[in-house]
Amino acid sequence: MEHRLIFSSELEEKLKNVTGETKQAWKDIGASSYLELMECCIGKLNDSYPKLNIVSFSFHEDIQVYGQSNTYFGLIKNEDNVLLAYVFVIPPKYETRSGVLAQQVFPVLSGITPELRASKDIRINNRPIFIVNLNEANLTASVAVNIKSGTVLGFNYIDVYDRDIEEILLSNGINPTVRSLKDYERMVAKVNKSGVNEFFKVDALGKTITFLTIRLKDGIHVNNEPYWFALKAYAALYLAKNEGYSCDMNIMNQLSRGNKTLDAFRDFVEKTEM
Amino acid sequence: MQKIYYGAPGTGKSFEIDAFLKSEGISEKYIFRITFHPDFSYSDFIGQLLPTVIKSGPSKGDITYDFSKGVFTQALEKSYEDTSKDVYLILEEMSRGNCAEIFGDIFQLLDREKAGLNKGYSKYFVNNDLIAKDIIALSDDRVKLPPNLHVIGTVNTSDQNVYVMDTAFKRRFEWEYISTKPVKNSAGTEYENNVDIVLNNGTMDKTVKWVDLYGVLNVFISSDKWLGLGEDKQIGQFFIEFDMISTVAEHKKQVKNKLLHYLWFDVCQSSYKSGITLFDGSISNFSSLYDAFEDGKKIFSDTFFDCIEKWEQNCL
Numbered sequence: 001m002e003h004r005l006i007f008s009s010e011l012e013e014k015l016k017n018v019t020g021e022t023k024q025a026w027k028d029i030g031a032s033s034y035l036e037l038m039e040c041c042i043g044k045l046n047d048s049y050p051k052l053n054i055v056s057f058s059f060h061e062d063i064q065v066y067g068q069s070n071t072y073f074g075l076i077k078n079e080d081n082v083l084l085a086y087v088f089v090i091p092p093k094y095e096t097r098s099g100v101l102a103q104q105v106f107p108v109l110s111g112i113t114p115e116l117r118a119s120k121d122i123r124i125n126n127r128p129i130f131i132v133n134l135n136e137a138n139l140t141a142s143v144a145v146n147i148k149s150g151t152v153l154g155f156n157y158i159d160v161y162d163r164d165i166e167e168i169l170l171s172n173g174i175n176p177t178v179r180s181l182k183d184y185e186r187m188v189a190k191v192n193k194s195g196v197n198e199f200f201k202v203d204a205l206g207k208t209i210t211f212l213t214i215r216l217k218d219g220i221h222v223n224n225e226p227y228w229f230a231l232k233a234y235a236a237l238y239l240a241k242n243e244g245y246s247c248d249m250n251i252m253n254q255l256s257r258g259n260k261t262l263d264a265f266r267d268f269v270e271k272t273e274m
Numbered sequence: 275m276q277k278i279y280y281g282a283p284g285t286g287k288s289f290e291i292d293a294f295l296k297s298e299g300i301s302e303k304y305i306f307r308i309t310f311h312p313d314f315s316y317s318d319f320i321g322q323l324l325p326t327v328i329k330s331g332p333s334k335g336d337i338t339y340d341f342s343k344g345v346f347t348q349a350l351e352k353s354y355e356d357t358s359k360d361v362y363l364i365l366e367e368m369s370r371g372n373c374a375e376i377f378g379d380i381f382q383l384l385d386r387e388k389a390g391l392n393k394g395y396s397k398y399f400v401n402n403d404l405i406a407k408d409i410i411a412l413s414d415d416r417v418k419l420p421p422n423l424h425v426i427g428t429v430n431t432s433d434q435n436v437y438v439m440d441t442a443f444k445r446r447f448e449w450e451y452i453s454t455k456p457v458k459n460s461a462g463t464e465y466e467n468n469v470d471i472v473l474n475n476g477t478m479d480k481t482v483k484w485v486d487l488y489g490v491l492n493v494f495i496s497s498d499k500w501l502g503l504g505e506d507k508q509i510g511q512f513f514i515e516f517d518m519i520s521t522v523a524e525h526k527k528q529v530k531n532k533l534l535h536y537l538w539f540d541v542c543q544s545s546y547k548s549g550i551t552l553f554d555g556s557i558s559n560f561s562s563l564y565d566a567f568e569d570g571k572k573i574f575s576d577t578f579f580d581c582i583e584k585w586e587q588n589c590l
Contacts, residue, residue, distance in 0.1 A: 051406075120421040126358040244390070
């Protein structure tokens with residue numbers, strides 16, 4: 001079956017205005033314009049996930065799911081205009097700093113997940129998610145852990161520059177294998193400057209995971225910490241639930257409600273405990 | 275949900291499923307319904323490769339083989355479009371088909387995870403590239419059922435010429451018995467589908483309500499005191515679906531063509547009880563039964579009429 005990829009007009013505007021080093025990086029992969037870059041993306045998506053069989057792409061003014069939209073959010077639809085998958089783009093270097101993946105995905109997903117409260121499927125997404133990394137900057141260990149966290153959540157990932165996440169982790173002395181919550185805990189702690197996991201604490205004997213608020217604050221967040229927290233916390237939660245852990249939310253519940261991303265996480269944990 | 279409703283014919287198993295779907299507000303586009311029968315096969319259920327003539331392009335006129343999706347594959351695709359939406363695969367009359375053959379390898383998918391983030395997904399996958407080929411959510415050819423795909427079936431307990439379901443298949447479903455007990459309308463004031471039936475008892479015409487008639491028949495059929503055929507041959511309230519605004523003559527015609535046929539061929543011919551008969555001694559074959567009822571003559575035995583009397587006095 002043939003599919004088409006739809007992105008927001010805002011993304012088109014941003015890609016049109018790309019200059020300098022980023023544009024040079026595109027040339028290195030054979031794309032001299034943003035349209036050729038999109039062709040390259042589609043080629044890589046189709047190579048990695050042949051079932052996608054994307055035959056065209058377009059940019060549209062208003063693409064929304066459950067009222068959620070974002071510059072970096074795209075959709076995959078079939079010939080009958082049925083929505084089948086979500087796509088998130090990690091933008092070129094000048095657009096982002098350290099929040100790679102979390103900052104593009106969670107502004108939208110934190111609006112979708114609460115809509116799935118009654119769903120029998122206990123996942124944060126109701127359709128498959130594809131992540132397309134257009135960011136040409138050298139991937140740091142921290143970014144690689146973010147991407148690894150996405151794969152723990154079942155996100156499908158492609159890098160237009162063909163960089164190998166596992167190699168990046170290994171070259172930074174991090175074991176890329178995540179078979180358990182303890183593996184993931186070690187990985188997250190390793191990329192933190194202090195060597196401490198600031199997102200969650202694992203009690204393997206008591207089979208309890210405690211979510212921490214060290215990097216969060218009560219009230220309005222002016223930064224993107226909730227998105228960074230959400231990525232690590234959801235990934236840890238997925239692993240914890242599959243290993244039969246229960247969740248300790250006492251610390252998190254001391255925060256007042258009002259942040260879309262954190263509220264969605266708290267409600268999702270409640271759903272998994274039912 | 276993986277559930278089979280079972281019971282005597284006409285007890286309202288399909289009605290129960292419909293009522294449930296309506297109460298849940300499930301749109302028809304999320305319901306896939308199929309009726310099993312002896313010729314229904316794996317290819318009908320899952321899909322099959324069928325030849326197609328290419329209509330345009332350089333290969334115009336050539337033959338290609340396309341996978342024509344069966345109802346199972348269509349339901350699976352629908353459920354993976356959005357896993358937050360419940361999709362129902364309704365399998366009517368399951369015992370009339372060979373379930374082991376129809377389900378084939380898919381049988382393995384009926385085991386679902388009971389805990390964890392994968393709760394409700396199949397515990398084990400089966401490799402089937404044809405089923406998986408158009409489902410983006412399945413990254414390769416490994417097929418699993420998602421938690422929002424519900425499989426609901428119906429099974430008649432009294433069917434003849436049916437296939438036996440093996441225990442391994444049966445244990446993968448919850449079973450809910452739909453009894454022969456009559457149901458009332460939504461206000462709880464009157465029985466549903468309850469028309470007057472006129473029977474001649476040898477001396478006069480006697481009007482019996484359908485709910486009473488089938489109730490007495492079930493006792494007569496199942497009890498060791500009379501035909502002793504157990505529960506399997508009983509009938510339900512909707513064994514005949516009467517048109518409530520039709521005439522008594524129309525109702526009589528329905529009784530003649532549906533009920534009498536069943537009672538003669540499926541009930542009486544299965545009973546080995548000597549000395550106890552449902553029908554009057556003057557009835558020697560189906561033709562005489564059919565004609566006698568048509569002519570308003572006595573068709574049931576005195577023993578059966580005694581049972582009707584006792585039923586009406588609440589002492590059967």
